[in-house]
Amino acid sequence: MNQTSNWKRQFFTIWAGQAVSIITSAVLQMALIWYLTAKTGSAMVLSMATLAGFLPQALGGPLIGVWVDRMHRKYVMMLADGLVAAAAAVLAVIAFYVELPVWVILLALFIRSIGSAFHSTALNATTPLIVPGEQLAKCAGYSQSVQSVSYIVSPAAAALLYSIWDLNAVIALDVLGAAVACCAVAMVRIPRPAAQAPGAKSGFTAELKEGYKALNEHKGLVALLWIGGLFIFAFMPINALFPLMTMGYFGGTLKEASAAEIVFAVGMLLGGLWLGKWGGFKNRAWTIVAALLTMGAALLLAGLLPANGFIAFMACCAVMGLSGPFYNGVQVALFQERIQPEYLGRVFGLYGSVMALAMPLGLVAGGAFADQIGVNRWFMLSGLMIMGIAVLSLLLPSIRTLDEAEEKERESA
Structure with a gap:
């Protein structure tokens, strides 16, 4: 595997950017759930919001994997973060003029989930290109700790921010978090596997079978x-x-x-x-x-x-x-x-x-x-x-x- 001598700096640069993005996304996710709860009080709407969150990965995971392997993973992560931020920004613009319709929030959650599915797949596939094999389990531990911090921080932070700010400010915070993650990835040199070189594609179905x-x-x-x-x-x-x-x-x-x-x-x-x-x-x-x-x-x-x-x-x-x-x-x-x-x-x-x-x-x-x-x-x-x-x-x-x-x-x- 292609590994660089300064892997710690590269891994922790990405890790720090992702930590900010994960936490701000978790805060927005919690705020949107509370918004839907207050607006509708419907268990069905909340179930649909949950469905929008996992459906892209559940149905499109293998297809997403092919695209991740075809493209440069650095750009996949940056584009995925950009998609998540764009969906949030559109929500903010609509919320500035009218009260957010439920269907718009559900659509935004679905689009954000597509971006997250691409991003998580690309990040998992990128880590071994940077981190030495014997350090992968340790680095996975640090990644798990970021998720844990988001679980701890997001409910309290969402409760505080949602009570003192309007929803647009929470959305803006998430856009900022995505921008930080993009900048962190942009600062890191991520090698590209030899099989990803231009012209290496053998057809979508064939690539799926190869995986x-x-x-x-x-x-x-x-x-x-x-x-x-x-x-x-x-x-x-x-x-x-x-x-x-x-x-x-x-x-x-x-x-x-x-x-x-x-x-x-x-x-x-x-x-x-x-x-x-x-x-x-x-x-x-x-x-x-x-x-x-x-x-x-x-x-x-x-x-x-x-x-x-x-x-x-x-x-x-x-x-x-x-x-x-x-x-x-x-x-x-x-x-x-x-x-x-x-x-x-x-x-x-x-x-x-x-x-x-x-x-x-x-x-x-x-x-x-x-x-x-x-x-x-x-x-x-x-x-x-x-x-x-x-x-x-x-x-x-x-x-x-x-x-x-x-x-x-x-x-x-």
């Missing part, structure tokens, strides 16, 4: 892809059910529900920083299995707690958050290490599609089961499922011996 073939050469990664889908199916409802668990089962207040979310996000932040410092076990499969077992056990314990066990529930939330980066970050790093750079866009496009499709399926199943059996029992069931996924990962030879197989390939090369 699948590149992934299929690594059976352990194929298994991890589907393990990831199962994990998202089991865990995603937990995010939606946190307030119900706190307020419905433990009889807490809105402040206590917010505290549980913040404790979870702080756990994620600490887990991301820990992963950034340590990098996980030498055998990454063991890191993934340990993270899944830890998260599953914390969920199971949370579901077994009595109705007066809120303090213990907070501790479980911290453990859940702490273990998350050791699963997500290491999994992404493995894909970045194993797949050749010229195919990474297509592979991460497929990866994003599987995760995005598993998300609504899990939310529907989790909501239905929680209504029938109780939210605390869904926490138990989710914990058992995730622990089962950990055991399945341990039993699958392609995952268990992932690092050993790669080592043998390097020795024979």
